[in-house]
Amino acid sequence: MKHALAIRDALLQWFQGEARDLPWRRTKDPYKVWISEILLQQTRVDQGLPYYLRFIEAFPTVADLATATDDRVLKLWEGLGYYTRARNLHKAARIVVDEYGGKLPQNAELLALLPGIGRYTAGAIASIAFGERVPVVDGNVKRVLSRLFNLDACIDDPETERDLWGLAETLVPQKSPGDFNQSMMELGARICTPRKPACDSCPVRAWCQAQALGLQEARPVRRAKKEVPHEEIVVAAIRREGLYLIGKRPPEGLLGGLWEFPGGKVERGESHEQALIRECKEELAVPVRVGGMVASVNHAYTHLRVTLSVYRCSLASAKEPKARRHTELRWVAPADFTQFAFPKANHKFLELL
Ligand code: SF4
Numbered sequence: 399m400k401h402a403l404a405i406r407d408a409l410l411q412w413f414q415g416e417a418r419d420l421p422w423r424r425t426k427d428p429y430k431v432w433i434s435e436i437l438l439q440q441t442r443v444d445q446g447l448p449y450y451l452r453f454i455e456a457f458p459t460v461a462d463l464a465t466a467t468d469d470r471v472l473k474l475w476e477g478l479g480y481y482t483r484a485r486n487l488h489k490a491a492r493i494v495v496d497e498y499g500g501k502l503p504q505n506a507e508l509l510a511l512l513p514g515i516g517r518y519t520a521g522a523i524a525s526i527a528f529g530e531r532v533p534v535v536d537g538n539v540k541r542v543l544s545r546l547f548n549l550d551a552c553i554d555d556p557e558t559e560r561d562l563w564g565l566a567e568t569l570v571p572q573k574s575p576g577d578f579n580q581s582m583m584e585l586g587a588r589i590c591t592p593r594k595p596a597c598d599s600c601p602v603r604a605w606c607q608a609q610a611l612g613l614q615e616a617r618p619v620r621r622a623k624k625e626v627p628h629e630e631i632v633v634a635a636i637r638r639e640g641l642y643l644i645g646k647r648p649p650e651g652l653l654g655g656l657w658e659f660p661g662g663k664v665e666r667g668e669s670h671e672q673a674l675i676r677e678c679k680e681e682l683a684v685p686v687r688v689g690g691m692v693a694s695v696n697h698a699y700t701h702l703r704v705t706l707s708v709y710r711c712s713l714a715s716a717k718e719p720k721a722r723r724h725t726e727l728r729w730v731a732p733a734d735f736t737q738f739a740f741p742k743a744n745h746k747f748l749e750l751l
Contacts, residue, residue: 399568401605405546406571406578412601413581418443418588421450423580428502428527429460435522436483436514439536440700443587449478461500463491472655472739479699479742481653486514506532517563526576533566534579535559538586544618545590548607553618626703632673633661633708633744635692635751636719641731642751644738645681645724652699657728657738659708670707678711682719682727686711692750697743708747 417423420443422434433453437446453474457463463471468488475484490512494502502509506524509515515523517535524530535543540553543565551558571578589596597609608614636643636659644657662677664670671688678686689710697704713719721727730738732751740748 399565402569405602405605406569408601408604409581409585410571410574410578413577413584417580417584420447421454426527428504428523430454431527432502432515432519432523433487435519436487437478439483439519440480441478446478449475459500460491460494460502463488464495468649468655469739473737476656476739477742477745481656483514485649485655489513490515502527504528505530522579525570525579529574529576531570531572531575533563533570534583535562535566536583536586538590539566539579539582541592541618542582542586542590545595545608545614546602546606548611548613548617550617550619552621554621626698626701628703628705630664631661631704631706632664632670632677633659633706633747634674634678634686634688634711635659635708636678636686636711636713638713638729641729643682643719644728644730645721646726646728648723648725653741655739656741658741658744661706670709674709674711678719681723683722684717684719685714687714693747695743695746697746704743706743706747708750 420434422430425431434446434450437450437453441449456470456474457466466488468485471484471488472481475481478484493512494500502523503512504524505528506517506520509520509523510517521532521534524532525534540562543549543562544553547565549558549561551561553559553562566582569578569582585600585602589600593615595614597603597606597614600606600609603609606614608617634643642659644659646657647654649655660678660681661674662681664673665676668676670691674688675686678684689712692708692710694705694707697706719727732748735748735751
């Protein structure tokens with residue numbers, strides 16, 4: 399590859415002088431590197447940083463994480479979203495303790511066998527913590543590479559993805575592969591940003607093909623985004639003697655293992671009241687009376703937008719609710735809500751209760 403050496407050197411030099419001082423960069427402890435890499439997926443550094451500090455304080459070693467309860471792990475992840483990350487981290491910690499004597503495997507190939515560790519994360523841990531010469535390709539790296547080499551193929555296509563990994567593999571040096579990989583990600587996060595990249599401050603501008611042609615904002619080429627669907631959700635804040643009924647979601651799937659209020663999607667042609675009565679019957683096997691609305695909040699996931707309409711409700715019979723969809727039900731005082739991990743959307747109305 400033309401200019402590979404020059405690009406590498408310029409990036410490494412820039413990274414050594416300009417890298418942000420972040421706690422996970424002050425350590426080569428594979429466990430801490432792993433936690434930071436998982437936390438920072440889909441999460442900005444400023445948002446992820448306090449979570450990282452709290453997580454490492456609560457679980458300083460992989461053994462501490464392995465022996466923690468699911469609820470404690472999810473509580474520390476609460477508000478970050480993508481809870482499968484936390485559940486996989488927990489599962490993988492147990493495997494590391496049971497099968498690898500509490501030490502993370504030392505190469506990308508073995509790391510990628512652990513739950514939640516894909517090619518990217520395996521490459522990041524192996525190159526940063528163990529100095530293995532393996533590439534990483536995340537969203538930032540894809541953008542930098544497609545601009546540097548002016549790729550006009552759509553980066554969402556599997557063939558382009560393969561080419562990007564190939565380019566990254568050619569560029570990554572034998573010496574300091576971890577620093578090099580981080581320099582690419584750092585460049586994408588701070589200089590080669592999705593909009594208005596700061597080409598004037600870019601250490602690899604001299605070799606950037608898209609910049610030379612004025613095409614930097616037209617790269618990378620992406621597939622047109624599908625419109626994100628919207629769902630109406632009703633939420634039952636069922637109160638009895640000052641306590642509210644909450645349920646724990648099954649461990650699999652979206653928001654798995656988190657606590658929530660009963661409720662669900664409003665079906666076509668249903669009123670909110672009808673939907674609440676039906677959902678409570680299906681989920682709890684009890685009839686409810688629906689009172690006034692507490693709040694209506696909007697929340698956006700990457701694949702879905704929801705509007706949650708929260709209603710005060712009470713049990714309409716003396717029957718005790720049964721957990722039909724949840725793994726567990728509890729009656730909880732509002733002052734104790736903080737002890738449970740709720741999805742982020744629920745935080746928008748919890749204090750109103
Ligand atoms: S010159 Fe501009 S477009 Fe090219 S890599 Fe640098 S910041 Fe990105």
